[in-house]
Amino acid sequence: MKKLIALLLAGFALLGPARAASDVAWDRFPVEKMTDLASLQNGARLFVNYCLNCHSAAFMRYNRLRDIGLTEDQIADNLMFATDRVGETxxxxxxxxxxxxWFGGVPPDLTVIARSRAVAGKGSGADYLYTYLRGYYRDDATPTGWNNLAYPNVGMPHVMWELQGQRRARFVEEKDAHDPSKTVLRQAGFEQITPGxxxxxxxxxxVADLVAYLQWxxxxxxxxxxxxxxxxxxxxxxFTFFAWRLNAAYWKDVK
Known part of the structure; x- marks a missing residue:
C-alpha cells in the first residue's frame, strides 16, 4: 500500500493535473472504447511499444492481458520485450x-495513472490523458524541443511523433477577460510541419485506444x-415488485 501511494504521488508530481498553469479544456475521451476488445488490444500494443521503454506498470502482470482476449502465446510473441515469463509484471x-x-525526474509508474488524474469540474483521468497525448507541438525554447498544451513545459518528449508528425502551435493575443488592460495568448490551432x-x-x-488501455x-x-x-x-x-405484492397480500385483511 505504501508503494502504491508513493507511485500515485510520483504521478501527480510529474504528470500533474494539467499543471494548473494550463486553462485548456479537456477533450472527452470516447468511452465506448472501454468495451471494444480490439481497441484495448491495440492500446496494449501501443503501450508496450511507446510507453514501456521508460514507464513501468509494476502492478500489472502480462498474463492479465488474457482478460482483453489475448492468448498467452500472443502476449509472449508480440508484447513481451523486457522479460521471458508471462507471469512477470x-x-x-x-x-x-x-x-x-535525462528527464528531470523518474518517469512515474502508469498502472493507475488514469485513476489519479481526474479533476472535479474538468473531467476524468481518461479525459486528461486523451487531451495530453494529443496536445504536443514543436517548441525550440524547451530542452526536448517539444511542449504540450495540457502540460506546459513538460519534461517528456513526444514519443508518438512519428505517428502524428511534427506540428507547431499557433497563438493569438486577446484581452484578458478579468483585466482588459492586459493581453493573454490563446491557442488557435496547429500548423503541420511534417506529416506522420x-x-x-x-x-x-x-490515442483513444492507448488511453482505453491505461484506463482498463x-x-x-x-x-x-x-x-x-x-x-x-x-x-x-x-425483488422490489415481489416484495411490494407480498406486503399487500400480507396486510390486505388487516383492518
Whole structure:
C-alpha cells in the first residue's frame, strides 16, 4: 500500500493535473472504447511499444492481458520485450539516476495513472490523458524541443511523433477577460510541419485506444463490474415488485 501511494504521488508530481498553469479544456475521451476488445488490444500494443521503454506498470502482470482476449502465446510473441515469463509484471530497466538526468525526474509508474488524474469540474483521468497525448507541438525554447498544451513545459518528449508528425502551435493575443488592460495568448490551432504515418483522425483513434488501455489497466475488473451492476439492479427491481405484492397480500385483511 505504501508503494502504491508513493507511485500515485510520483504521478501527480510529474504528470500533474494539467499543471494548473494550463486553462485548456479537456477533450472527452470516447468511452465506448472501454468495451471494444480490439481497441484495448491495440492500446496494449501501443503501450508496450511507446510507453514501456521508460514507464513501468509494476502492478500489472502480462498474463492479465488474457482478460482483453489475448492468448498467452500472443502476449509472449508480440508484447513481451523486457522479460521471458508471462507471469512477470511490466517493469522497465531504466536507471532512475539516468532518468532524472535525462528527464528531470523518474518517469512515474502508469498502472493507475488514469485513476489519479481526474479533476472535479474538468473531467476524468481518461479525459486528461486523451487531451495530453494529443496536445504536443514543436517548441525550440524547451530542452526536448517539444511542449504540450495540457502540460506546459513538460519534461517528456513526444514519443508518438512519428505517428502524428511534427506540428507547431499557433497563438493569438486577446484581452484578458478579468483585466482588459492586459493581453493573454490563446491557442488557435496547429500548423503541420511534417506529416506522420497516420492522419489526424487515425492518430486520435490510436490515442483513444492507448488511453482505453491505461484506463482498463488501472482497474481491469471495471467492465465486469459494470455488467454485474446491471444484473444486480434488474434483480433488485424484480425483488422490489415481489416484495411490494407480498406486503399487500400480507396486510390486505388487516383492518
Amino acid at each position: 511490466m517493469k522497465v530497466a531504466l536507471d532512475p539516476r539516468q532518468a532524472k538526468e 504515418t497516420l492522419n489526424s483522425l487515425e492518430f486520435d483513434d490510436a 489497466m488501472g482497474e481491469p475488473a471495471q467492465n465486469d463490474r459494470a455488467r454485474i451492476g446491471v444484473w444486480v439492479l434488474l434483480f433488485l427491481a424484480v
